[in-house]
Amino acid sequence: MTEYKFYREGTGWETVAPERWRWVATYTDGTALKQFDDNGIFHQFREIEQDRLARFDMVCEGKQPIVLQWSHGRKLIHFYTNTILRFGASDERRFRVYCFGYEEGKHKLIVMIMPDDGIVITDDHNRVKVA
16 A cells, blocks of 8 residues: 555544564554554654553564664653755755654653664654664
8 A cells, every 4th residue: 555544633544654674563452553554644752552562563564674672661762763864955965764663761761763664763863863
């Protein structure tokens, strides 16, 4: 599927292009919520029921999933960082880094999926250079 639908309050249905890496939240009862589900619907991160979470996976077609096993009491993190090199030039380059992990008390763990699909594990994504 190349397009997904997303309902934005106030404006209605929008079309959303799929991400290369997508999350899947699997619950303790075995059910799952996919960011881009099998029915063509885009789900927001805030829809994840963290108190029921068993694991959080990042998946990409043709790649092994990256699995974050879950422990109760953690706060799930997911965000993107975007970098543009030579903005506006004919050789402009854009990079997206997929970041996910958790906070647990004062401890933070962030897994960063780099543009080449390499993995960086850190507690501060701002220290990692993308390009």
